[in-house]
Amino acid sequence: MADSFPELIDTRALRIALDEGFDWVVVNYGEPLEIGFLPVLRLLTGMERVLQWLPWYVVLAALCALTYLAARSWKAAGGVAAMLFLVGLTGIWDAAMATVALMLVATFLAVCLGIPVGVGMSRSDSMQSITLPVLDIMQTMPIFVYLIPFVMLFGPGKIPALLATVVFAIPPVIRLTNLGIRQVDAEVIEAVTAFGATPRQRLLTAQIPLAMPTIMAGINQTTMMALSMVVIASMIGAGGLGYQVLQGIQRLEVSRGLLAGLGIVFLAIIFDRIAQAYGRRMQQHLHIGS
Amino acid sequence: MSGVTRSGVTSEDGIKIKVEQVYKIFGPRAPAMLEQVRGGMSKAELLEQTGHIVGICDVSLDIRAGETFVVMGLSGSGKSTLIRHFNRLIEPTAGRILVDGEDVLAMGPEALRAFRRGRASMVFQRFALLPHKTVLDNVIYGLVIGGAGKAEARDRGMQQIELVGLGGFENKYPSQLSGGMQQRVGLARALATDAEILLMDEAFSALDPLIRNDMQAQLKELQARLHKTIVFITHDLDEALRLGDHIAILKDGALRQAGTGAEILLNPADDYVARFVRDVNRARVVTIGAIADRDGADRGGAAGLRSDGRGFSGAACIDEKATLEEGFAMLAECDGPAIVTDEQATPVGIVTRKAVLQALARP
Numbered sequence: 064m065a066d067s068f069p070e071l072i073d074t075r076a077l078r079i080a081l082d083e084g085f086d087w088v089v090v091n092y093g094e095p096l097e098i099g100f101l102p103v104l105r106l107l108t109g110m111e112r113v114l115q116w117l118p119w120y121v122v123l124a125a126l127c128a129l130t131y132l133a134a135r136s137w138k139a140a141g142g143v144a145a146m147l148f149l150v151g152l153t154g155i156w157d158a159a160m161a162t163v164a165l166m167l168v169a170t171f172l173a174v175c176l177g178i179p180v181g182v183g184m185s186r187s188d189s190m191q192s193i194t195l196p197v198l199d200i201m202q203t204m205p206i207f208v209y210l211i212p213f214v215m216l217f218g219p220g221k222i223p224a225l226l227a228t229v230v231f232a233i234p235p236v237i238r239l240t241n242l243g244i245r246q247v248d249a250e251v252i253e254a255v256t257a258f259g260a261t262p263r264q265r266l267l268t269a270q271i272p273l274a275m276p277t278i279m280a281g282i283n284q285t286t287m288m289a290l291s292m293v294v295i296a297s298m299i300g301a302g303g304l305g306y307q308v309l310q311g312i313q314r315l316e317v318s319r320g321l322l323a324g325l326g327i328v329f330l331a332i333i334f335d336r337i338a339q340a341y342g343r344r345m346q347q348h349l350h351i352g353s
Numbered sequence: 354m355s356g357v358t359r360s361g362v363t364s365e366d367g368i369k370i371k372v373e374q375v376y377k378i379f380g381p382r383a384p385a386m387l388e389q390v391r392g393g394m395s396k397a398e399l400l401e402q403t404g405h406i407v408g409i410c411d412v413s414l415d416i417r418a419g420e421t422f423v424v425m426g427l428s429g430s431g432k433s434t435l436i437r438h439f440n441r442l443i444e445p446t447a448g449r450i451l452v453d454g455e456d457v458l459a460m461g462p463e464a465l466r467a468f469r470r471g472r473a474s475m476v477f478q479r480f481a482l483l484p485h486k487t488v489l490d491n492v493i494y495g496l497v498i499g500g501a502g503k504a505e506a507r508d509r510g511m512q513q514i515e516l517v518g519l520g521g522f523e524n525k526y527p528s529q530l531s532g533g534m535q536q537r538v539g540l541a542r543a544l545a546t547d548a549e550i551l552l553m554d555e556a557f558s559a560l561d562p563l564i565r566n567d568m569q570a571q572l573k574e575l576q577a578r579l580h581k582t583i584v585f586i587t588h589d590l591d592e593a594l595r596l597g598d599h600i601a602i603l604k605d606g607a608l609r610q611a612g613t614g615a616e617i618l619l620n621p622a623d624d625y626v627a628r629f630v631r632d633v634n635r636a637r638v639v640t641i642g643a644i645a646d647r648d649g650a651d652r653g654g655a656a657g658l659r660s661d662g663r664g665f666s667g668a669a670c671i672d673e674k675a676t677l678e679e680g681f682a683m684l685a686e687c688d689g690p691a692i693v694t695d696e697q698a699t700p701v702g703i704v705t706r707k708a709v710l711q712a713l714a715r716p
């Protein structure tokens with residue numbers, strides 16, 4: 064047998080120390096954290112209830128209208144209607160609505176946190192050089208690793224599922240906010256400065272509006288990543304379509320997994336279409352690009 | 354702000370912008386490079402040895418209130434770098450910039466913003482308009498961020514739009530306008546804040562020749578009415594001569610010569626300037642006044658030319674503002690010297706064919 068790697072440090076002690084440290088956090092801060100995140104939980108369950116309470120045809124009509132407004136195309140709206148109809152037809156409507164609620168709330172939180180971080184990064188090169196590797200780690204770390212600390216802190220349930228989803232989905236919106244702002248024409252920024260804009264005015268009147276198409280692309284990616292996280296999040300109690308997939312695995316029911324999987328695909332297509340069409344419209348409206 | 358009252362106050366000598374021994378070196382250790390640049394190291398040597406770039410090297414200038422001051426030079430000579438010092442978009446590595454006697458570099462953030470909002474505005478080479486705002490909103494941008502009321506700003510904006518001949522386009526977006534029109538929006542935006550100083554960085558370079566001609570004429574006409582202090586950058590000598598009361602020529606960030614167009618054409622300070630101005634059609638640029646013999650008025654009298662109230666019998670009279678080209682016909686007619694007169698038709702000197710030919714000869 065070949066020589067195994069020498070044990071230079073006592074990893075067991077290290078791991079025990081890490082785990083104990085985290086346990087200490089859980090014991091001392093678990094409860095206040097849980098209370099602190101209560102409003103978020105209310106938002107999520109409220110959203111879920113509203114979406115499930117609304118008659119299916121109202122949700123369907125609303126999403127079709129949104130698609131039409133964004134894309135100005137009956138074909139796109141018709142496609143959305145057909146896909147939603149199929150989701151209902153296969154008996155996974157309520158699960159789909161729970162998934163949509165989780166995705167929307169997670170995206171909302173990711174955008175609320177991600178845009179300020181991206182703006183901060185665009186302003187400071189040192190912050191950018193610290194944040195970029197962190198984002199790289201966040202995006203390459205196996206998704207399951209996120210679940211462990213959140214489950215320990217909050218126990219299985221919707222809050223850890225939501226938070227893990229936010230952490231997983233937030234990198235694109237941060238990256239693209241930073242990128243979008245840095246790509247704004249330097250002469251335009253010079254002009255704005257030369258007319259005496261404060262840094263805040265510069266951000267609000269020039270940088271954010273001109274970076275908007277890029278930021279929208281980031282939001283779109285974040286939405287998609289949130290959706291792809293729902294299957295995993297269901298393992299710790301998020302419910303929704305992901306739970307159906309999980310059950311399919313546990314009971315070895317191909318049909319259940321397949322239908323729920325298709326439901327997720329449909330949702331992804333619908334929200335991607337809406338977000339992209341909306342991004343294009345905004346670009347036109349802002350008269351940026353061609 | 355200091356005790357200086359804002360509008361139109363200049364230091365007693367009429368100098369609006371004073372540039373004192375300004376150096377700008379680009380690079381991470383710029384201050385450390387200063388010694389070497391002061392010691393005479395050239396731009397190329399510094400770049401080769403240290404990777405630092407000389408933007409501006411020991412430039413001192415006096416720009417008078419109400420004049421159009423043109424900065425010229427080839428690409429990379431530091432024109433944009435220099436003009437960006439005047440409103441502190443760029444900070445010098447060493448030196449001072451005084452506007453109305455006040456040190457721009459000593460201004461705090463608040464004072465600097467007030468200065469940029471009220472006293473110096475800028476027109477950019479590539480227009481630099483906000484694409485998501487209408488023409489009107491672009492024009493009033495400086496006013497709005499300065500806290501002006503919307504209605505008042507709109508009124509003022511509409512005036513400027515009319516002034517630059519864009520009436521009817523106020524609700525269009527920049528992408529819907531031609532290059533020349535966009536640059537007029539840039540001009541209107543700069544005029545809207547009513548700043549005394551107008552900084553124009555190659556404002557017309559991106560325009561095609563015909564529109565450019567129009568814009569030059571429009572600027573001259575505006576300046577005749579508004580009497581701003583204009584710093585105008587160009588790499589086009591004809592444009593410089595047409596617009597500039599004074600012209601400064603830069604090479605590798607250093608000032609080679611500053612003076613009136615005629616001074617630079619007739620007495621270039623060095624070989625570089627001479628080569629720079631060699632191909633200009635002097636006859637179209639140099640005025641009769643610039644080559645007139647100023648002591649000649651009396652001698653003209655001595656030579657037997659007498660005023661009979663309407664003019665000088667036996668001699669042609671030429672306006673001192675006329676270009677040589679305009680004077681050719683007149684000089685061809687008369688054998689002796691011609692009388693040079695000012696606007697009131699008072700003689701101020703004489704000019705001879707010889708003097709004209711000398712001025713036309715290439716140095």
Ligand SMILES: Nc1ncnc2c1ncn2[C@@H]1O[C@H](COP(=O)(O)OP(=O)(O)OP(=O)(O)O)[C@@H](O)[C@H]1O
Nearest residue numbers: 379406407408427428429430431432433434435588
């Ligand atoms: N931000 C910067 N960093 C490093 N070097 C710079 C920077 N800005 C300008 N320079 C250098 O300073 C010199 C002068 O540049 P500047 O832009 O002022 O030239 P210019 O005369 O305006 O040229 P052009 O006619 O092409 O606009 C150039 O050598 C350029 O490489």
Ligand SMILES: [Mg+2]
Nearest residue numbers: 432433434555
């Ligand atoms: Mg330039």
